[in-house]
Amino acid sequence: MTTVQLATRVPLDDYSAVISAGEVDEMRALAKPLAGRTVQMVNSTAVGGGVAEMLNRIVPLAEELGLNIRWEVMTGGDDFFEVTKAFHNALHGESYHPEPAHFDIFRAYNEQNIRRIPLDAEFIIIHDPQPAGFIQARKQKAGHWIWRCHIDLSHPSPSVWGFLESYVSQYDGAIFSSPQFARQLSVPQYLFYPAIDPLSEKNRELEPEFIMQVLTRYSIDPLRPILTQISRFDRLKDPVGVIRAYRIVRRYFDCQLVLAGGSATDDPEGFEVLKEVKRAAEGDPDIKILELPPWAPLEVNALQRASTIVIQKSLREGFGLTVSEALWKKKPVVASAVGGIPNQIIHKHTGLLAHSVEGTAYQVRFLLSHPEIAARLGEHGHAHVKENFLITQNLKRYLTLFLASHRAL
Amino acid sequence: MTTAEAPFEFFTVAYLTRIGNHSAGTLTELLNGLEHCTDASIFHHTYQTLGTHHYLTEGFSNDFAQWVLADVNRDALAEQLAALDIRDYTSIAALRSDLYRIVRDFVDEHPDFARQEALERFYFCESLQVTLPLGLTAASLDEFHQGVTRLSHSAFYFHFISSRLRLHLRTNDFSHWLANALGLKTLADSINRIDVYTNTLDSARAKLLRLIERERRKHDHGATRDARPAG
Numbered sequence: 001m002t003t004v005q006l007a008t009r010v011p012l013d014d015y016s017a018v019i020s021a022g023e024v025d026e027m028r029a030l031a032k033p034l035a036g037r038t039v040q041m042v043n044s045t046a047v048g049g050g051v052a053e054m055l056n057r058i059v060p061l062a063e064e065l066g067l068n069i070r071w072e073v074m075t076g077g078d079d080f081f082e083v084t085k086a087f088h089n090a091l092h093g094e095s096y097h098p099e100p101a102h103f104d105i106f107r108a109y110n111e112q113n114i115r116r117i118p119l120d121a122e123f124i125i126i127h128d129p130q131p132a133g134f135i136q137a138r139k140q141k142a143g144h145w146i147w148r149c150h151i152d153l154s155h156p157s158p159s160v161w162g163f164l165e166s167y168v169s170q171y172d173g174a175i176f177s178s179p180q181f182a183r184q185l186s187v188p189q190y191l192f193y194p195a196i197d198p199l200s201e202k203n204r205e206l207e208p209e210f211i212m213q214v215l216t217r218y219s220i221d222p223l224r225p226i227l228t229q230i231s232r233f234d235r236l237k238d239p240v241g242v243i244r245a246y247r248i249v250r251r252y253f254d255c256q257l258v259l260a261g262g263s264a265t266d267d268p269e270g271f272e273v274l275k276e277v278k279r280a281a282e283g284d285p286d287i288k289i290l291e292l293p294p295w296a297p298l299e300v301n302a303l304q305r306a307s308t309i310v311i312q313k314s315l316r317e318g319f320g321l322t323v324s325e326a327l328w329k330k331k332p333v334v335a336s337a338v339g340g341i342p343n344q345i346i347h348k349h350t351g352l353l354a355h356s357v358e359g360t361a362y363q364v365r366f367l368l369s370h371p372e373i374a375a376r377l378g379e380h381g382h383a384h385v386k387e388n389f390l391i392t393q394n395l396k397r398y399l400t401l402f403l404a405s406h407r408a409l
Numbered sequence: 410m411t412t413a414e415a416p417f418e419f420f421t422v423a424y425l426t427r428i429g430n431h432s433a434g435t436l437t438e439l440l441n442g443l444e445h446c447t448d449a450s451i452f453h454h455t456y457q458t459l460g461t462h463h464y465l466t467e468g469f470s471n472d473f474a475q476w477v478l479a480d481v482n483r484d485a486l487a488e489q490l491a492a493l494d495i496r497d498y499t500s501i502a503a504l505r506s507d508l509y510r511i512v513r514d515f516v517d518e519h520p521d522f523a524r525q526e527a528l529e530r531f532y533f534c535e536s537l538q539v540t541l542p543l544g545l546t547a548a549s550l551d552e553f554h555q556g557v558t559r560l561s562h563s564a565f566y567f568h569f570i571s572s573r574l575r576l577h578l579r580t581n582d583f584s585h586w587l588a589n590a591l592g593l594k595t596l597a598d599s600i601n602r603i604d605v606y607t608n609t610l611d612s613a614r615a616k617l618l619r620l621i622e623r624e625r626r627k628h629d630h631g632a633t634r635d636a637r638p639a640g
Contacts (some may be wrong), residue, residue: 026421026561029543179428179532191426191534342529347479349465383464383609387562400423403539 004071009060018198030399031065039069043127046073074131080109084130090157132167144405148175178340194319195394202297214302225255228307232261233273236316243280248361260290324389327381332374334363350381413590416548421564429533436523443509448501449535457536460566463610480527486515499577
């Protein structure tokens with residue numbers, strides 16, 4: 001078990017310009033009764049992935065607000081992470097037949113970590129299934145234990161969920177990212193949306209010159225409409241479907257398509273999908289397939305800001321925070337009504353939902369024909385993200401949870 | 410300018426959303442949910458949603474209406490549900506009763522539509538409320554203006570929208586205090602008439618502040634005239 005040293009600290013006051021001084025005052029007021037209270041956040045990785053990214057921002061902000069907060073990362077061998085990866089996929093609905101040994105490995109590493117760290121804070125937030133067994137360390141109902149589930153549990157493998165539920169039911173509550181991701185549980189379930197950081201490199205304002213440089217680097221014409229989908233090359237993101245939708249739109253509008261995602265060199269399936277995408281795009285110089293380096297937040301930011309319309313045509317999705325990233329940049333978004341996307345896209349208010357290739361193409365054509373409606377959707381989308389999907393809102397939800405629990409204790 | 414004996418105390422509110430164990434996939438199931446869900450759930454999907462979607466000033470009123478429109482595709486019913494104005498209610502029971510009546514009448518009249526599966530299910534949630542004083546008070550109109558200027562959306566929402574349920578009156582905390590503590594009934598009435606459905610919280614606040622500024626100018630003008638030397 002390791003206590004994470006935080007790399008970056010952004011002062012809370014820096015957020016005033018984005019969310020207003022009144023909102024920051026309010027966070028201070030909410031935190032005041034919690035000054036000095038101990039909090040532990042526990043997850044399974046310090047770098048990479050949305051949870052670590054979020055904790056990297058939340059923990060220093062909570063510290064600045066006077067909470068005595070620590071972030072712990074559990075350790076495990078390759079065998080543990082192979083098992084938990086299989087559990088993760090099974091909880092997402094993949095077929096899986098676990099062997100008793102798999103559950104033994106899970107238990108053994110959880111117990112090993114419990115022996116190494118005193119879990120003694122007043123509020124303990126355990127993130128995701130990997131450390132769910134830490135609840136066994138709880139002594140005589142001490143503290144307030146919450147399980148934060150970042151994955152979609154709507155169609156889990158019964159065997160893995162049955163095993164996990166025996167732990168989850170011992171917590172004081174569970175947090176889910178969307179009501180449809182939750183299960184029927186005996187403990188209270190809370191809704192915390194995932195969040196983006198408006199001051200991160202992926203979302204902060206950029207100089208127009210930098211955006212132009214990025215467009216030039218990738219030979220994208222700034223004078224013609226740009227349709228963009230940012231996502232890894234994965235069949236569930238349906239990049240070939242996006243190309244088919246673009247080809248329909250092209251009959252009516254002289255536009256370009258940008259498909260940008262991480263490089264697929266270390267992912268055999270991603271490599272295959274990329275080949276399919278390149279084949280589908282063959283012969284059309286207006287389709288730009290960009291393999292971005294693994295960590296290219298400024299390029300992603302620039303491509304989103306340069307876009308006329310952002311598309312997220314996933315067949316299945318977790319929460320799909322790339323939608324919030326685009327909305328934050330006031331972009332009109334056309335997206336599939338899957339996973340957490342309908343939480344972000346309120347149809348005809350903060351963007352447009354579609355259910356097929358043809359539907360996606362139709363909505364894109366509609367927005368290209370009605371730029372004033374596209375602009376209004378973008379404005380509303382920005383306001384929707386500001387109210388619901390920023391990291392400051394996420395911290396506010398934690399403060400509220402601690403206050404509510406504290407009053408109930 | 411008048412100073413109030415009982416100053417206005419600014420509070421803020423934070424809501425924790427609790428996911429319920431009920432959901433609806435048809436209008437019949439929605440009707441059942443409306444009958445059995447908690448008061449906190451009715452509050453969440455009407456009052457609370459108006460606060461968190463305040464920037465949508467065209468056609469968004471409450472979660473029930475939005476679901477019926479977007480996922481059940483019944484425009485006429487959605488319109489009736491959206492037309493309910495939370496300012497007309499001082500109790501959740503009365504609001505629930507009207508929501509229930511509207512859906513029941515539709516279901517009775519259109520039994521085929523009542524069984525039609527929605528595109529997405531409706532999940533009943535509820536709001537758990539935590540209120541806190543901001544440590545900010547106002548005894549005069551000037552101090553009140555300064556306080557309102559600095560409020561967060563939640564704090565403004567708490568005093569201006571959800572206050573009806575606390576006061577059990579068709580008014581809001583601001584108007585109530587202005588009328589009773591400062592005797593400014595006309596100003597209080599004007600503020601109470603600001604439409605929360607066609608304004609965002611920011612534009613409603615801007616209107617409120619303009620009304621206060623007008624009132625202050627009126628008083629300043631009166632004071633100047635009174636201070637003029639006689640003769």
